[in-house]
Amino acid sequence: MSVPRQIGIETRGALGVIYLRNAPVNALGHALRTAISDAHRAFCADPEIKAIALVGLPKFFSAGADIREFATGRKPPLLTEVIAQIEAAPKPTLALIGGVCFGGGFELTLACDIRLAAPNARFSFPEIRLGNIPGAGGTQKLPRLVGGPAALDIIVTAREVRAEEAAALGLCAEVLPDLEAALLRAEAMAAAGIERQPIGARAVPGDISEMDAAAETALGVARGALAVTRAVEGVRMAYDTPLEQGQAWERETFIELNASDQSRAQRHVFFAEREARKVPDLPRDTAPREITRAAVVGADSAGAGIAMCFARAGLPVVLIDTDAAQIERARARIAELWDQARDGGGIDGPTLVAQRARLELSTELHAAASADVVVAAVSEDMTQTQEIFSALDRICKPGAILVNNGATLDLDSIAQATRRPGDVIGMHFLQPDGAVRLLEVVRGARTAPEVIATVMALAPRLDKQPVLVGVCDGLVGNRMVRAFGREVQMLVEEGATPDQVDAALAGFGVDIGQQLRDACAGAQGQPPRAPLTEDEIRRRCLWQLVNTGCRLLEEGIALRASDIDVIFVHGYGFPRFRGGPMHHAEAVGLSKVLADIRHYHEMLGPRWAPAPLLERAVREGLSLDAAMTSEAVA
Ligand code: T1G
Numbered sequence: 001m002s003v004p005r006q007i008g009i010e011t012r013g014a015l016g017v018i019y020l021r022n023a024p025v026n027a028l029g030h031a032l033r034t035a036i037s038d039a040h041r042a043f044c045a046d047p048e049i050k051a052i053a054l055v056g057l058p059k060f061f062s063a064g065a066d067i068r069e070f071a072t073g074r075k076p077p078l079l080t081e082v083i084a085q086i087e088a089a090p091k092p093t094l095a096l097i098g099g100v101c102f103g104g105g106f107e108l109t110l111a112c113d114i115r116l117a118a119p120n121a122r123f124s125f126p127e128i129r130l131g132n133i134p135g136a137g138g139t140q141k142l143p144r145l146v147g148g149p150a151a152l153d154i155i156v157t158a159r160e161v162r163a164e165e166a167a168a169l170g171l172c173a174e175v176l177p178d179l180e181a182a183l184l185r186a187e188a189m190a191a192a193g194i195e196r197q198p199i200g201a202r203a204v205p206g207d208i209s210e211m212d213a214a215a216e217t218a219l220g221v222a223r224g225a226l227a228v229t230r231a232v233e234g235v236r237m238a239y240d241t242p243l244e245q246g247q248a249w250e251r252e253t254f255i256e257l258n259a260s261d262q263s264r265a266q267r268h269v270f271f272a273e274r275e276a277r278k279v280p281d282l283p284r285d286t287a288p289r290e291i292t293r294a295a296v297v298g299a300d301s302a303g304a305g306i307a308m309c310f311a312r313a314g315l316p317v318v319l320i321d322t323d324a325a326q327i328e329r330a331r332a333r334i335a336e337l338w339d340q341a342r343d344g345g346g347i348d349g350p351t352l353v354a355q356r357a358r359l360e361l362s363t364e365l366h367a368a369a370s371a372d373v374v375v376a377a378v379s380e381d382m383t384q385t386q387e388i389f390s391a392l393d394r395i396c397k398p399g400a401i402l403v404n405n406g407a408t409l410d411l412d413s414i415a416q417a418t419r420r421p422g423d424v425i426g427m428h429f430l431q432p433d434g435a436v437r438l439l440e441v442v443r444g445a446r447t448a449p450e451v452i453a454t455v456m457a458l459a460p461r462l463d464k465q466p467v468l469v470g471v472c473d474g475l476v477g478n479r480m481v482r483a484f485g486r487e488v489q490m491l492v493e494e495g496a497t498p499d500q501v502d503a504a505l506a507g508f509g510v511d512i513g514q515q516l517r518d519a520c521a522g523a524q525g526q527p528p529r530a531p532l533t534e535d536e537i538r539r540r541c542l543w544q545l546v547n548t549g550c551r552l553l554e555e556g557i558a559l560r561a562s563d564i565d566v567i568f569v570h571g572y573g574f575p576r577f578r579g580g581p582m583h584h585a586e587a588v589g590l591s592k593v594l595a596d597i598r599h600y601h602e603m604l605g606p607r608w609a610p611a612p613l614l615e616r617a618v619r620e621g622l623s624l625d626a627a628m629t630s631e632a633v634a
Helices: 030-045 068-072 079-088 104-110 126-130 138-146 148-157 163-169 179-192 208-220 226-240 243-258 261-276 301-312 324-343 349-358 382-395 411-415 449-461 477-493 498-508 514-523 534-554 561-571 581-588 590-604 612-620 624-629
Strands: 007-012 015-020 051-055 060-062 093-097 100-102 114-117 122-124 294-297 317-320 359-362 373-376 401-404 424-429 438-442 465-469
Touching: 007 030, 007 179, 015 030, 015 179, 030 051, 030 079, 051 179, 060 104, 068 261, 079 104, 093 104, 093 179, 100 104, 104 138, 114 163, 114 179, 126 148, 126 226, 126 261, 138 148, 138 226, 138 243, 148 208, 148 226, 208 226, 226 243, 226 261, 243 261, 261 465, 261 561, 261 581, 294 301, 301 317, 301 324, 301 349, 301 359, 301 424, 317 324, 324 349, 324 359, 349 359, 373 382, 373 449, 382 401, 382 411, 401 449, 411 424, 424 449, 438 449, 438 561, 449 465, 465 561, 477 498, 477 514, 477 534, 477 561, 498 514, 498 534, 534 561, 534 581, 534 590, 534 612, 534 624, 561 581, 561 624, 581 590, 581 624, 590 612, 612 624
Parallel strands: 015 051, 051 093, 060 100, 093 114, 100 122, 294 317, 294 373, 317 359, 373 401, 401 424, 438 465
Antiparallel strands: 007 015, 424 438
């Protein structure tokens, strides 16, 4: 039998092994599904084989269905058909799981009779982040394995279940030291004979009344996400519906949700996140520098939060402030945050001890001398910042990267205060305490390519989503939010009540934030100029975001419209199921958006002047990103 390149085949005694080898993540695209199906059928026909094992790559059992197929359509055998084939087979199947076991990959293992895990196994149903539900048995089988409440929590949060918890939950039979040990165990099981253990034959443990609290929790944070509502419906169904009927509902619901705006928006965000990590104009041979030690200068809450990011990432870090009292305040603040993380179950004891050990505090700027990256979170005053960078330039070793945290100071002016402008870059950690996933990476006019590559590679290590931006006051996110906030206040000055504006935007899934609420409370007073509808309020606030975003694209401060979407989803609470402001505008229709903006320009004046990029996109019938590169750029 010729073996397709997406898999490997091996016979180990009575065990037939199918190795999934569809790099980089074993996405279950058509070729891999076909290869698994054919190989499984061949082993079933082989009288020497008593059991079959599915084994992934060391770090990826499978990332699930190939998301790219969702927009283009899937060809048989569908994943549900491969799963049904395995469950109907005359011989038992084992899944030997190392690394990522997500979505359809997870469901593939639920079709198996036995699951053996390696210590790095990570189970998750990320479908909810794609505006969907598990569509190949997950909502019906997981409850049968772990109970309804636990299954619903896993499905609606997309959280990762590590190997030990998976074993404790009964998701896998046991955790072996590595995949080779799992193969030996599977080989012995095959030789001894394995009973079929189809999950579908089980009933959901516990009583359906236990779902009430779990459902309330899930729906409480859904913020209008359709998929959460359907996930609750599906898990409840598992209690009293035959498996086949439940899976038929699941397949129909998956197709319905996949066609929804919310799912399209979230698939857009998925690929936009990955696109944002790429720097288009970096020379291909650009090699990032090695980062093994960090320093953070400035021990206010921002600096303390940034230092903790490095410690969490496994990097030794020294937090420096020449003000001894500030250092003591930071010490107390950091201890409090770590205790909260431990008490909240977000971190276990040994991990906490290790993180604490990595973070030192110092009142000496010279403590930064051996750091590979130094983040200055000192002030929004240019003179003071230039003095700090000039001092760091003298103290730090050659090749150390000097970073400004912040969104207002001109990075190029800061770089000029040093003899190493190529080593100067910006990293805008958003508050509180640097806990927000977005990291705007600010490239200066003279920032060296390898410095950009280094910081873009460092961001995921800090559990940050990087987006590369240019130099301007407010960068991308804050500059757009200023325009948004100004429009909110103008609406209130025109007579809308702060609650009306707040409710209109909350209904869209956007929280205007307490600072803006307080500002509006002071601005109110005029009699209503005109009855302001929810729709009018949303359009004026959202299109200010979009028009400003178009100007940032024209100025080259933002690289892609999809980057702006990533900034708002990860940094400013824009609902993921809306895809981001620029995606939302394109979903509504750029011509409609432009018509509104032109109308407001006539009515409300210069702040509504349409961005030329938006006009060009509409004139040429292009997306914003396509209009950015269109030859007609005039
Ligand atoms: N389909 C297609 N491409 C994928 C993919 C997927 N599922 N996962 C990753 N890629 C691409 C990604 O776009 C990038 O491509 C490259 O792989 C490396 O990814 C039936 C229907 C697995 C944790 O949602 O969470 O199963 O940019 O940079 O940081 O119910 O990728 O290099 O060209 O992210 O190491 C559910 C999504 C699908 C998993 C790896 N599964 N992926 O992270 O690498 S729906 C997911 C991830 C489903 C079933 C339903 C992460 C990762 P490029 P990467 P990474």
